[in-house]
Amino acid sequence: MISFIMEATQDLAHQTIGTKEDGPRSNLALTNLKHYKMWLRIIPYILFLLIGQTTGILLGRLYFDKGGNSKWMATFVQTAGFPILIPLKLFLVSSPTSLRPPVYKLTLLYFVYGLLVAGDNLMYSYGLLYLPVSTYSLLCASQLAFNAVTSFFINAQKFTALVLNSLVILTISACLIAINADNEANTSNNTGKGKFALGFLCTLGASAALAFNVSVAQYSFEKVIKDNSLNTVVCMQLYPFIVATCVCVIGLFGSGEWHTLNEEMRNYKMGGVSYVLTLTFTAISWQLASLGMLGLIFEVSSLFSNVIATFSLPLVPIFAVVFFHDKMNGVKVISMILAMWGFLSYIYQHYLDDIEAKKATKVKLDASTELF
Numbered sequence: 001m002i003s004f005i006m007e008a009t010q011d012l013a014h015q016t017i018g019t020k021e022d023g024p025r026s027n028l029a030l031t032n033l034k035h036y037k038m039w040l041r042i043i044p045y046i047l048f049l050l051i052g053q054t055t056g057i058l059l060g061r062l063y064f065d066k067g068g069n070s071k072w073m074a075t076f077v078q079t080a081g082f083p084i085l086i087p088l089k090l091f092l093v094s095s096p097t098s099l100r101p102p103v104y105k106l107t108l109l110y111f112v113y114g115l116l117v118a119g120d121n122l123m124y125s126y127g128l129l130y131l132p133v134s135t136y137s138l139l140c141a142s143q144l145a146f147n148a149v150t151s152f153f154i155n156a157q158k159f160t161a162l163v164l165n166s167l168v169i170l171t172i173s174a175c176l177i178a179i180n181a182d183n184e185a186n187t188s189n190n191t192g193k194g195k196f197a198l199g200f201l202c203t204l205g206a207s208a209a210l211a212f213n214v215s216v217a218q219y220s221f222e223k224v225i226k227d228n229s230l231n232t233v234v235c236m237q238l239y240p241f242i243v244a245t246c247v248c249v250i251g252l253f254g255s256g257e258w259h260t261l262n263e264e265m266r267n268y269k270m271g272g273v274s275y276v277l278t279l280t281f282t283a284i285s286w287q288l289a290s291l292g293m294l295g296l297i298f299e300v301s302s303l304f305s306n307v308i309a310t311f312s313l314p315l316v317p318i319f320a321v322v323f324f325h326d327k328m329n330g331v332k333v334i335s336m337i338l339a340m341w342g343f344l345s346y347i348y349q350h351y352l353d354d355i356e357a358k359k360a361t362k363v364k365l366d367a368s369t370e371l372f
Contacts, residue, residue, distance in 0.1 A: 048288045118244035121206075150215040173336075
């Protein structure tokens with residue numbers, strides 16, 4: 001990625017030398033300049049997603065590992081950090097009123113999307129509670145395969161041989177984890193096979209739900225909101241997260257789990273202060289990850305966003321072995337390799353698409369040159 005950007009910057013330096021020579025070349029240089037500026041906007045989103053997701057998963061597992069047991073609290077912190085977006089929302093300039101969709105349409109969109117986010121996060125919380133973090137993260141890689149399907153039907157994403165290859169590879173990776181379920185259930189902290197199966201199904205369901213959610217987000221950006229400002233990304237996170245957080249509060253009180261929170265904090269193995277800090281930094285981490293994911297959907301596509309998210313997942317098991325002493329057996333190693341293979345297939349497809357786009361631009365340049 002870094003080498004691509006450096007090469008692109010060098011190309012831009014050479015191309016801008018001749019921008020004043022003729023009209024067509026000047027247009028090409030301007031097009032390339034916009035392309036590289038887009039990558040400069042994308043890089044912070046990539047870092048937000050990679051750092052936020054990895055940290056959020058590890059801190060979420062730390063919460064359960066050190067004495068936390070509330071599924072609704074674990075779900076709550078995944079969206080409760082939304083207040084940190086308020087200063088950014090106030091700073092950003094809104095689009096002209098004439099360009100905005102009707103208020104009722106936006107309200108319905110944010111409300112429904114918030115409900116989807118809350119349900120997705122709850123399933124992830126169950127998975128993180130009942131599965132070793134290494135197993136959990138490898139299963140999450142299946143979201144890329146699910147997203148390829150949802151992108152095809154919702155966003156008209158085309159299928160290629162490399163995309164199909166990734167689908168097959170990631171499916172095999174998830175199946176290997178399923179085959180290894182009996183061994184995992186016997187060696188994990190939650191020894192019940194029923195709980196392991198529930199965690200497995202919830203994580204797989206959450207991955208499918210996330211794939212659907214990001215495709216819906218892309219459709220909303222392109223077909224409903226139709227606004228190219230950063231304010232759109234912030235609103236798509238801020239308002240649905242308010243809805244999702246309210247749902248979590250209702251769930252926390254409705255389930256009765258709020259009665260156990262004081263005792264949970266007192267009995268937390270790392271102390272009450274660490275309990276609060278763990279939840280606080282988990283909330284911040286997921287806000288960064290969500291901002292990065294929505295930003296990549298906005299700038300590129302839901303599929304590309306999921307590719308970047310999947311890149312960090314095979315790395316999480318390595319941290320899990322170090323910090324949580326998860327067992328890394330041969331099946332997990334093979335599953336991790338397959339997950340990386342699926343990820344690289346998508347990256348290579350994106351590389352080929354970029355080459356095709358450059359060729360198309362060159363053809364247009366040559367045709368314009370002939371006219372002159």
